[in-house]
Amino acid sequence: xxxxxxxxxxxxxxxxxxxxxxxxxxxxxxxxxxxxxxxxxxxxxxxxxxxxxxxxxxxxxxxxxxxxxxxxxxxxxxxxxxxxxxxxxxxxxxxxxxxxxxxxxxxxxxxxxxxxxxxxxxxxxxxxxxxxxxxxxxxxxxxxxxxxxxxxxxxxxxxxxxxxxxxxxxxxxxxxxxxxxxxxxxxxxxxxxxxxxxxxxxxxxxxxxxxxxxxxxxxxxxxxxxxxxxxxxxxxx
Amino acid sequence: xxxxxxxxxxxxxxxxxxxxxxxxxxxxxxxxxxxxxxxxxxxxxxxxxxxxxxxxxxxxxxxxxxxxxxxxxxxxxxxxxxxxxxxxxxxxxxxxxxxxxxxxxxxxxxxxxxxxxxxxxxxxxxxxxxxxxxxxxxxxxxxxxxxxxxxxxxxxxxxxxxxxxxxxxxxxxxxxxxxxxxxxxxxxx
Numbered sequence: 001x002x003x004x005x006x007x008x009x010x011x012x013x014x015x016x017x018x019x020x021x022x023x024x025x026x027x028x029x030x031x032x033x034x035x036x037x038x039x040x041x042x043x044x045x046x047x048x049x050x051x052x053x054x055x056x057x058x059x060x061x062x063x064x065x066x067x068x069x070x071x072x073x074x075x076x077x078x079x080x081x082x083x084x085x086x087x088x089x090x091x092x093x094x095x096x097x098x099x100x101x102x103x104x105x106x107x108x109x110x111x112x113x114x115x116x117x118x119x120x121x122x123x124x125x126x127x128x129x130x131x132x133x134x135x136x137x138x139x140x141x142x143x144x145x146x147x148x149x150x151x152x153x154x155x156x157x158x159x160x161x162x163x164x165x166x167x168x169x170x171x172x173x174x175x176x177x178x179x180x181x182x183x184x185x186x187x188x189x190x191x192x193x194x195x196x197x198x199x200x201x202x203x204x205x206x207x208x209x210x211x212x213x214x215x216x217x218x219x220x221x222x223x224x225x226x227x228x229x230x231x232x233x234x235x236x237x
Numbered sequence: 238x239x240x241x242x243x244x245x246x247x248x249x250x251x252x253x254x255x256x257x258x259x260x261x262x263x264x265x266x267x268x269x270x271x272x273x274x275x276x277x278x279x280x281x282x283x284x285x286x287x288x289x290x291x292x293x294x295x296x297x298x299x300x301x302x303x304x305x306x307x308x309x310x311x312x313x314x315x316x317x318x319x320x321x322x323x324x325x326x327x328x329x330x331x332x333x334x335x336x337x338x339x340x341x342x343x344x345x346x347x348x349x350x351x352x353x354x355x356x357x358x359x360x361x362x363x364x365x366x367x368x369x370x371x372x373x374x375x376x377x378x379x380x381x382x383x384x385x386x387x388x389x390x391x392x393x394x395x396x397x398x399x400x401x402x403x404x405x406x407x408x409x410x411x412x413x414x415x416x417x418x419x420x421x422x423x424x425x426x
Contacts, residue, residue, distance in 0.1 A: 058265060
């Protein structure tokens with residue numbers, strides 16, 4: 001390798017491990033100095049290229065990942081169920097009966113899980129937060145929803161795991177206490193269903209690819225809040 | 238939990254146990270920064286770069302099982318990005334921001350090299366044509382060799398070397414580095 005070839009290589013592949021390149025560098029001080037100047041220039045170039053990575057980019061990727069996975073899981077069984085129902089149309093009535101049973105089971109499971117989840121995070125209920133106004137919108141956006149009107153005052157909004165699945169968990173100030181809104185991807189109910197428990201009352205509201213769960217302690221008026229929520233949160237599909 | 242960040246997603250993410258999840262997590266932790274920076278220099282727009290990086294990871298997850306060799310993870314991911322870029326932008330032929338806007342990096346957080354020298358270098362880099370800038374970014378930032386870059390760009394290794402040579406030469410001319418310019422004139426003669 002001569003000096004010209006060496007310098008061309010320096011400028012096109014400065015980190016080459018080519019034997020000829022290394023031998024020439026060891027033998028020619030001028031070329032070694034040139035190679036060093038290229039290396040130094042590349043380091044400055046690297047520093048210049050290293051622009052800052054947005055703080056929340058990784059979180060957004062994770063959010064889309066966990067929510068996307070759950071949505072994919074929901075689609076697959078539905079497709080199989082559709083195919084099966086066409087194939088065994090004679091068994092529709094049996095399936096319908098099963099679906100009614102299955103839906104009732106799902107409602108009960110959802111109700112219990114939602115109340116357990118709220119009870120498991122008492123800090124949500126007792127501490128007044130100062131979440132940014134758009135946090136609810138950002139969390140819901142990950143679940144495919146648009147918040148067309150801000151819901152205030154918000155205490156916090158987060159992505160949590162309920163039964164190992166991602167849900168949106170938001171807490172708002174109610175008139176007397178707080179109101180919890182969960183969004184759970186899953187079997188979408190056909191209609192709104194009221195929830196009554198010893199401590200909590202609320203609603204299951206079909207939305208998007210799942211259901212909103214609105215919960216508050218007994219005595220908290222929910223009707224105005226639910227109306228506002230339904231006007232604020234929209235799903236494209 | 239009481240911040241503007243959606244911190245709960247980290248806990249949910251770390252408890253996912255789907256096949257390939259660990260591999261995906263490593264891809265995310267290890268390569269997202271470089272991928273974003275490459276995306277930025279490719280798109281020259283922060284918002285588009287962020288969107289493309291997110292889409293790239295979604296697509297990477299869908300085909301995570303096809304990634305078998307850890308050594309090729311970076312080129313595999315960058316190739317997915319390039320396909321996504323081509324799909325979204327080359328077809329739409331979106332207008333890119335001009336050089337003046339681009340050199341004023343929009344992120345207000347001062348966590349990158351703000352020396353005048355770096356500013357001048359970024360500006361000079363912006364003036365390179367895509368054909369020259371992309372292999373240079375892939376080599377300097379991505380750490381890829383000429384053969385790997387050739388595979389990603391779908392051109393020959395010798396074409397990559399020519400582009401890299403010219404890219405560095407142009408940059409140095411733009412920056413008017415006397416010593417190197419002299420040497421370059423000798424090398425390109």
